[in-house]
Amino acid sequence: MIVSEQKIGDVAPVRRDLAAGSTLFRQGDATFGLFYLETGGIRLVRVTPDGTEVAMHTVRPGEFLAEASLFVPCYHCDAITVRDSVVWVYPKNALIEAFSRNPQELWQFTSRLAHQVQNLRTRLTLRQIRSARERVLQALRLRCGKRGSWEIEGTLKHLAQEIGLTHEALYRALADLERSKVISRTPNSIALQEQ
Amino acid sequence: MIVSEQKIGDVAPVRRDLAAGSTLFRQGDATFGLFYLETGGIRLVRVTPDGTEVAMHTVRPGEFLAEASLFVPCYHCDAITVRDSVVWVYPKNALIEAFSRNPQELWQFTSRLAHQVQNLRTRLTLRQIRSARERVLQALRLRCGKRGSWEIEGTLKHLAQEIGLTHEALYRALADLERSKVISRTPNSIALQEQ
DNA sequence: CGTCACATTGATGCCTCTCAAAGCTTGTGG
DNA sequence: CCACAAGCTTTGAGAGGCATCAATGTGACG
Numbered sequence: 010m011i012v013s014e015q016k017i018g019d020v021a022p023v024r025r026d027l028a029a030g031s032t033l034f035r036q037g038d039a040t041f042g043l044f045y046l047e048t049g050g051i052r053l054v055r056v057t058p059d060g061t062e063v064a065m066h067t068v069r070p071g072e073f074l075a076e077a078s079l080f081v082p083c084y085h086c087d088a089i090t091v092r093d094s095v096v097w098v099y100p101k102n103a104l105i106e107a108f109s110r111n112p113q114e115l116w117q118f119t120s121r122l123a124h125q126v127q128n129l130r131t132r133l134t135l136r137q138i139r140s141a142r143e144r145v146l147q148a149l150r151l152r153c154g155k156r157g158s159w160e161i162e163g164t165l166k167h168l169a170q171e172i173g174l175t176h177e178a179l180y181r182a183l184a185d186l187e188r189s190k191v192i193s194r195t196p197n198s199i200a201l202q203e204q
Numbered sequence: 205m206i207v208s209e210q211k212i213g214d215v216a217p218v219r220r221d222l223a224a225g226s227t228l229f230r231q232g233d234a235t236f237g238l239f240y241l242e243t244g245g246i247r248l249v250r251v252t253p254d255g256t257e258v259a260m261h262t263v264r265p266g267e268f269l270a271e272a273s274l275f276v277p278c279y280h281c282d283a284i285t286v287r288d289s290v291v292w293v294y295p296k297n298a299l300i301e302a303f304s305r306n307p308q309e310l311w312q313f314t315s316r317l318a319h320q321v322q323n324l325r326t327r328l329t330l331r332q333i334r335s336a337r338e339r340v341l342q343a344l345r346l347r348c349g350k351r352g353s354w355e356i357e358g359t360l361k362h363l364a365q366e367i368g369l370t371h372e373a374l375y376r377a378l379a380d381l382e383r384s385k386v387i388s389r390t391p392n393s394i395a396l397q398e399q
Numbered sequence: 400c401g402t403c404a405c406a407t408t409g410a411t412g413c414c415t416c417t418c419a420a421a422g423c424t425t426g427t428g429g
Numbered sequence: 430c431c432a433c434a435a436g437c438t439t440t441g442a443g444a445g446g447c448a449t450c451a452a453t454g455t456g457a458c459g
Contacts, residue, residue, distance in 0.1 A: 057345045058352055059398040064332075064342075066325040077322050080315040085322075112307045115314065120275040122317040127272050127280075129324035130261040136331050137259075137368065139448075141415070147259075150252045157253055164437065173332065178415060180439055203254040334416075336447070359405065373447055375407055391456095 015045070015097075018107035018114030022097035033088035033096065040078035042100045046070055049094025055086040067091070076122065079104060136173050145182040148172045149192065149199060158200035210240070210292075213302035213309030217292035228283035228291065235273035237295045241265055244289025250281040262286070271317060274299060331368050340377040343367045344387065344394060353395035 015022070022045060027033065033044065036056060051068040065086050068074045078084060079101055108115040131151065138144040148168070152159040161168075169179040183199070186192045193200050210217070217240060222228065228239065231251060246263040260281050263269045273279060274296055303310040326346065333339040343363070347354040356363075364374040378394070381387045388395050 055346070057348070057396075058350050059396060061345060063345050064329050065322075066329050077315075077318040080318055108311075109307065112304065112310065115307065115310055116303075119310065119314040119317060120272075122314060122321055123272040123275055125321050126317055126324065127260075129321065129328060133324060133328055133331070134259050134261050136328070139414080150256060150258050151250070153252070155253050166437065175416060176438080177417085177440085181415095184439080201252075201254060334446085361405065370448060371406080372408085372449085376447090379407080 017099055017104060017118060018111060020099055020103045020107050022099045025096045025098055027090045027094045027096060029090055029092045029094075031090045031094075033090065034075070034084045035087050036084055038084050040075070040081060040084055040101055042098050043073060043075045043078050043104070044088075044099070045073050045097040047095040047097060049096075050091040051094060051096075052089050052091050053086045054089065132171075141174055141178045141182040142185055144172055144174065145179060146186060146191065149201060153201055156200075157203060158198050160198050212294055212299060212313060213306060215294055215298045215302050217294045220291045220293055222285045222289045222291060224285055224287045224289075226285045226289075228285065229270070229279045230282050231279055233279050235270070235276060235279055235296055237293050237299070238268060238270045238273050239283075239294065240268050240292040242290040242292060244291075245286040246289060246291075247284050247286050248281045249284065327366075336369055336373045336377040337380055339367055339369065340374060341381060341386065344396060348394075348396055351395075352398060353393050355393050 027049070029049075033051060034041075046068050048070055050070075051074060053065040053068065053074065054062045055065055056062055066074075068088075074088065075084065108118070135144060135147055135151075138147060148171075149159060165179060165183075166176045169176040172179075174182070183192070183194070187194055190202055193202060222244070224244075228246060229236075241263050243265055245265075246269060248260040248263065248269065249257045250260055251257055261269075263283075269283065270279065303313070330339060330342055330346075333342060343366075344354060360374060360378075361371045364371040367374075369377070378387070378389070382389055385397055388397060
């Protein structure tokens with residue numbers, strides 16, 4: 010799933026290994042690139058004028074970070090590893106040059122961003138749903154293909170995090186949905202019962 | 205705040221007035237453009253194989269929608285107006301041509317998307333905070349500049365929606381924060397009291 | 400001056416979080 | 430091959446907090 014050393018355009022990233030607690034960049038630093046997190050975890054936090062930290066995002070393996078760095082002169086938050094991490098660095102200058110040389114690569118990059126926007130908006134909407142039962146059901150509907158079933162990726166605990174519930178709440182919601190015969194489960198998949 | 209008839213590149217949008225309940229596009233329709241909502245509201249819903257509607261996003265005035273339509277052959281959800289709406293249409297072909305003619309315009313478009321991704325991720329993180337008090341406080345911190353104060357934009361009811369609380373919960377949280385002298389308020393602004 | 404939407408506060412109930420414990424699966428090492 | 434550990438899965442009990450319903454105050458606008 011997680012692809013390392015993936016090129017953007019013809020720009021090959023540079024690997025960096027960071028110990029837990031390292032600083033990748035700081036608010037105000039001149040932007041030097043964007044990043045792909047292969048292993049570990051990175052907290053993006055903004056420090057407010059009064060010194061309080063505000064969490065912006067916690068990056069998980071497989072995600073890019075600081076895409077906007079291409080377009081601004083300096084970073085707008087701190088990036089701190091929360092555990093030992095492997096990061097791939099895409100130098101800003103190289104990317105800009107590659108994109109200007111080959112606009113089609115920029116087109117692909119833009120496409121990725123557009124899909125991310127869609128995806129994030131959908132996740133945000135999902136979180137509007139208060140009821141655990143309904144939120145889980147909608148999340149499953151989004152994941153199920155035509156077949157009406159979903160091969161569980163990762164663990165249910167991860168799904169719980171993804172949709173913003175405690176794992177207990179998720180397990181209870183799933184048990185409830187199964188009792189109501191709205192879904193059926195096998196160890197590795199969940200299927201919607203069409204009504 | 206809401207700018208109508210804003211060009212993207214040199215592409216001028218076409219105005220469309222839609223009555224409440226109109227269909228802007230349907231899942232599976234060939235993509236013909238992206239849109240800017242000036243007035244009204246639009247629900248983006250995906251219809252699952254079993255006929256259930258899953259809300260993807262509700263577009264509010266001032267937002268673009270269907271940015272990803274540039275990159276895919278057909279729409280992935282239905283777009284239905286929830287009230288009388290004014291929409292500006294940016295034809296896909298014209299945009300693609302403008303972008304290929306002038307890559308700098310594409311660069312700006314990409315920049316907008318990158319910032320949207322940042323913004324959405326931040327909002328998603330904000331929603332992780334369960335406590336109304338803390339969520340409101342963080343939201344204010346993000347909005348306050350160096351001065352430590354925020355000129356209220358729109359109404360507090362809108363802020364409540366934006367951060368995912370009922371307006372009652374927001375009012376109570378604000379009252380609570382003011383009692384604790386963490387913030388101070390004037391009719392048109394809210395200021396953080398540095399500790 | 401009346402209407403309408405926003406702002407504010409009160410009372411109540413439900414739902415999810417939290418803490419806790421036990422079953423289950425997987426992998427590891429002796 | 431077994432025993433043990435670690436992490437996921439599952440269910441239980443209790444409490445706190447936010448949504449909900451309700452009522453009143455307040456400001457803008459015609």
